[in-house]
Amino acid sequence: MVSTIASLSCISSLPRCSLLLRPRSLCNNFFVFHASSSSPSPFSAVSTLGRSLSFGFGCQRLRSFGAIGRRLDRNRMTGGGRFHALACLAPVEGSADAALGAENSTKMAGGEDDEFLGYRLPPKEIKEIVDAPPIPALSLSPKRDKILFLHRPSLPPLSELARQELKLAGLRIDPECNTLSRMSSYTGISIHTLLEEGTLREGKSIMGLPDDAKISSVSWSPDGRYLAFSICEPEKCDLPRSTLGLWIADVENGQARELLAPPKFSLNKIFNSYSWIDDSTLVVSVIPSARGLPPKKPVIPFSPKILSNEHQQVQQNATYQDLLKNMHDEDLFDYYATAQLLLVTLDGETKVIGPPAIYTSVDPSPDGRFLLVSSIHRPYSYILPWNRFPKKVHLWKRTGEFYKELCSLPLAENIPIAFNSCRKGPRSINWRADKPSSLYWVEAQDEGDARVNVSPRDIIYTAPAELQAGEEPNVVHKLDLRYGGVLWGTEALALVYESWYKTRRIRTWRISPENPEEVQILFDRSTEDVYSDPGSPMLRRTSLGTYVLAQIKLSNGKKLLLNGKGATPEGYVPFLDLFDINTGETERIWQSDKEKYYEKVVSLMSDQEDDDLPYDKLKILVSKESQIEPPQYFLWSLIDKRVTKITDFPHPYPQLAHIQKEILRYTRSDEVQLTATLYLPPGYEPKRDGPLPTLIWAYPREFKNKDNAGQMRGSPNQFPGIGSTSPLLWLARGFAILEGPTMPIIGEGEAEANDRYVEQLVASAEAAVNEIMRRGVSRENQIAVGGHSYGAFMTANLLAHAPHLFCCGIARAGAYNRTLTPFGFQSEDRTFWDAPKTYMDMSPFVVANKIKKPLLLIHGEEDNNSVRAFL
Secondary structure, X not given: OOOHHHHHOOOOOOOOEXXXXXXXXXOOOOOXXXXXXXXXXXXXXXXXXXXXXXXXXXXXXXXXXXXXXXXXXXXXXXXXXXXXXHHOOOOOOOOHHHHHHHXXXXXXXXXXXXXXXXXXXXXXXXXHHHHOOOOOEEEEOOOOOEEEEEEOOOOOOHHHHOOOOEEEOOEEEEOOOOEEOOXXXXXXXXXXEEOOOOOEOXXXXXXXXXXXXXXXXXXXXXXXXXXXXXXXXXXXXXXXXXXXXXXXXXXXXXXXXXXXXXXXOOEOEOOOOEEEEEOOEEEEEEOOOOOOOOOOOOOOOOOOOOOOOOOXXXXXXXXXXXXXXXXXXXXXXXXXXOEEEEEEEOOOOEEEEEEEEEEEXXXXXXXXXXXXXXXXXXXXXXXXXXXXXXXXXXEEEOOOOEEEEEEEEOOOOOOOOOXXXXXXXXXXXXXXXXXXXXXXXXXXXXXXXXXXXXOOOEEEEEEEXXXXXXXXXXXXXXXXXXXXXXXXXXXOEEEEEEEEOOOOEEEEEEEOOOOOOOEEEEEEEEOOOHHHOOOEEOEEEOOOOOEEXXXXXXXXXXXXXXXXXXXXXXXXXXXXXXXXXXXXXXXXXXXXXXXXXXXXXXXXXXXXXXXXXXHHHOEEEEEEEOOOOOOEEEEEEOOOXXXXXXXXXXXXXXXXXXXXXXXXXXXXXOOOEEEEEEXXXXXXXXXXXXXXXXXXXXXXXXXXXXXXXXXXXXXXXXXXXXXXXXXXHHHHHOOEEEEOOOOEEEOOOOOOHHHHHHHHHHHHXXXXXXXXXXXXXXXXXXXXXXXXXXXXHHHHHHHHHOOOXXXXXXXXXXXXXXXXXXXXXXXXXXXXXXXXXXXXXXXXXXXXXXXXXXEEEEOOOOOOOOHHHHO
C-alpha cells in the first residue's frame, strides 16, 4: 500500500535518469529530464524518473515505488509515427547525449538506496534553445536619436545561483555585493544612431568595461550625452565589502569609466541606487564608510522571541515570505539596508548629504531643486515586510539640507485584508510631471478599510514644494472608488484612475488640476471586459525629463493618443486612436495587420520638443512579429505611411522556426467559452504521425462574469518566446503543447468564485482534454498537466479530482495546503474562519490520498512553498 504523501512524489523505474533543477530559485526552477534507457514510451521520462532520486542541493529525498511504475508500464504509448521516436527522451546507447550524461553525473548502481549526485545537461535539442542568446533589450535616448541594444545572457551559472542569500523583511539579499539577489544584468551595451532617413547605423560597443562585467541599472542622462550604470566585477567578490561600482559612458565616443570605484565607494542597491539630478549630477546611495563587519549571530539569543497583542487589536495579515525572525535579523537588515547619500558630479567630485539611514527612495524634483526622500526605521515587525515598517517622507533641498517633513507614518500592522484596503495617512507621494517642483499625494477617508462605506473614499491633494506656513494644499479630486493613478498633462488637463476589485469596476476621470469643479468621466467599464478597453494614453517627454499626456495638434483642436491592445473575438489587433476628450469620439490612425503579423506601438518618436505634437510630424516606433518571425522594430511616419525597418534580429532558435500554432475555441459544459493555444512540432501531420504525447500548461483565474471570462486574449500571430522555464521547450522533443487553456473560476453577482473552484476547474480541464482528443492531436493516457505556483496548486487538484484525464502531472513551486495561508490567498480575501469549507475543499493536501498518478513536485531549496510544507 503506497502512503498518501509517497504517492504524490512517486517516480517510477528507469535504469538511469536525471533531473536538472536550478537550485534555490523561487520562480525559475528549470527542469529537464534526461534518461539513458531506450524506453519506447515518448512520455515515460516525464512520468517515470528512476527508482531512487535525491536532489543534489539539499532538498528532501523523494523515492519511487515499483507498483506505480508497473502500472504506468501497462499504459505505455505505442505507435509507428516518426514523432513517437522523436519524442522519446531516452538517448540511444553510445550517442553524444549519453556520453555527455556520463561525463556530468555519478553512475547509479541500480540499488534501491543509490542516490543521484551532481548535475546533468539536458538533451542537445533543448540545451541549444536554452543557451541561445536572447534578443537584446532596447532603450531610446531622450532625443530619440539613438538606441541602446542591451545584450542579455541566457541562463546564469549554478555558481551564481548558489551564492549566499539572506531573507530579511520580505527581501532576498546578496550579502557579497550588497544588492538584491538574482537581479537581472546585461553582458554588454551597443549604441546605434538613428539616421534622418530612419535607418539605424551599425552600433558601437561600449569600451573600457572589465571582462565578464555584470551591467545593471542603465539610464540616460537628461541631455542624452551620457549613460550611467552599475557593474559588479566577479573577480572582486572576495573583498569584505560590495564590489558594485558606478560607471559613466560617453555616448559620442562609447568610452566608459568608473565614476565611483570600490572599495572607497560601493553602491548600496538594496532599495535605491542612483538618480540623475541634472545633466552632470547624480544622487547616489553608497555603503557608509564607517560600516564594519556584519553582526555575528549570538550563540545564545538575547531573549526568547515574544509576540504580543497587549492592546487586543484584531490584526489580519496575509502570509508573507522571508520576514525578520529575531533581533539578529533586525541587526542584519540595518547593516545591509543602511545607506549614505552622495552628490556626485561627472568629474568625480563627491559630497556627503544627510545622515546614514535606510533610504527606500530618493527622487529629485523635475527642476532639480529638491529631493523627495523616503526612509524606514524601527520598530520593525516579524509578521510584515519592509513596506509596512514605520516610514518618514522628507523634503530636502538639492544640497542635502533638510527642508521639511511631509509625513511620519507608524508601523502598519492593522491594514484589513479586504482587497482595496490601504495604509492610513498620506500615500503615493510624488512629484507632478507637469510642474517644476509640485507634489501630489492621496489620503484615504475610510481609514484605509475597504469594508467601510464612505463617500468620498480617497482624496487627491497637490501643493508646491515651498508651501508656506498657514497655506493649505489644494484638493485635486475626490474619488468614491480606490485611487489607481494619475497622468498629468497641463494645468487644465489630467486623467485620474479609480477602481474597485469586488466589482471589477474601473473609471477614468478627466479633471482640471487648477479647477477641481471641471470633471468628466471618460470611461466606466469592467477590468474583465477586454473588448471594451479603449487603450492607454500615450505620453511625451518634457524638457525637465518627465512624461506628460501627449496632445496632438490638429486644425480643429487638440486630441489625445490612445494606444490599445485591440482585443477582439479573433485576437488582439493593436491600434492607435486619436481621442477627442470633449466629445468622446475616436479616429483610428493606425492598426496592426491581423492576417499574418502582430504589431504594437512601442514609443512616440516625435516628442523631441517640449510642446504639443503636430499631427503632420507624428512618428512612432512599432514592434512587428509573426508566428515564425521574432519581433523586429520599424519606424512609422503616420502621414506619408513611410515604414523603415531598423532591426534585423536573427531567429533565436531556428530549429523551431516552423512550429505550428493555433488558437483553439471550445465550450465548457456550463456553456462558458474557453480558449487555448495549441503548439505542434515543425513538420507534424496528424494523419501521418498520429496522436502526440501532450503537455497542458495552465493557470486558473477568477472572474465575476462568464461572458467576460470567455473573451479572447492573445493573438494567433504572436511570436512564441521560449524561455528556460517554458513548456514549449518540449516541442523540440516532439511533444504537443496546449499552453494557457483558460481555467476560469466564476462567481457572478454575490457568489464567491472559489466556492465552486473544484467543480469549475475540472469542467475546464475536461473541455480542454476533449478538444485536443477530438482533433486527434492526443489520446487517453498521453496527456500530462502542469503549472507554476497557483498552476501547480491546480495540477495537484486535477490529479486528485480528475485522475481520468491525465497520466501524470508537473507542479512547480506550488503551495498545496490553504490552511497555511488562513488570511487569504490569490484572489480570495475571506479568512479561513469565514469560509472553512472553501479552504478545505480547495486544498489538495486534504485529498492527497486520492492522487494515484505520478506527480513531480519541483521546488528550489529556498522556495518558501517547499515540499516540506505539504507535510
